[in-house]
Amino acid sequence: MPLDVTILIVTAVVAVIAVVAAVVAARALREVRQLGEERAAESVAQPATAELEPVMVQTVEPRPVQVVEGRVVATLTRQDLLEARLSRPMARLAVYAHGVAHALRPESRDRITALVRREYRRRRAVRLKIARRALRSVPDEAFVKRADWLGSEPPPPQLPRAVGE
């Protein structure tokens, strides 16, 4: 393999790693911000003088243990069996597949598509509005000076105005 192709591949791998790291960092930052906002909202919602709510402590009863032929055998409860059945790889895969199918239903698909389109249009409208406002805030003299710089004739001190303006 030629050297330049090798360097290209290594660079591509490094770029992919950098992009993944950036995405992970951005997600972590967003989570930290959300946590901070939630805590701030909780502290605002609960005054300092509010009484503390009693904490419900769920005690776990010891499971019945049998000794069979000198070996300790823990009896599984029904809950354990159900959780074990639902945590099998195929069961998890089926659950995930149902989640994906649920998300790709026509109604939610259309909703998400419309949401993306609306968000893009909103951002574009905001950006164009800001640009128009910035353009309006620039005085006319700036354009006149720019015309000077282009080498045109020096403008008259008072620009002619249209009738009725």
Place this chain on the structure above:
Amino acid sequence: MMSRVFWMATGAAAGAYATVKARRVAYRLSVPGVVDQAAALGLGWRELREEISDGMAAHEQSQYLKLTRKEQQR
């Protein structure tokens, strides 16, 4: 005369339409447009993930109930 007016109006409408479309495409290909598209896609991705987790939770709950009923019938 009518034909000329017709073609004039048609050309003006086509020009206006093409101008609007070209301006939108140019914005899409510019840096702010790409940023806006990425932000909108990020929002869509988050919504999709929420939908997936909702569907997973619903299916898990239904499976759990089904298994519980089966266990009770035995």
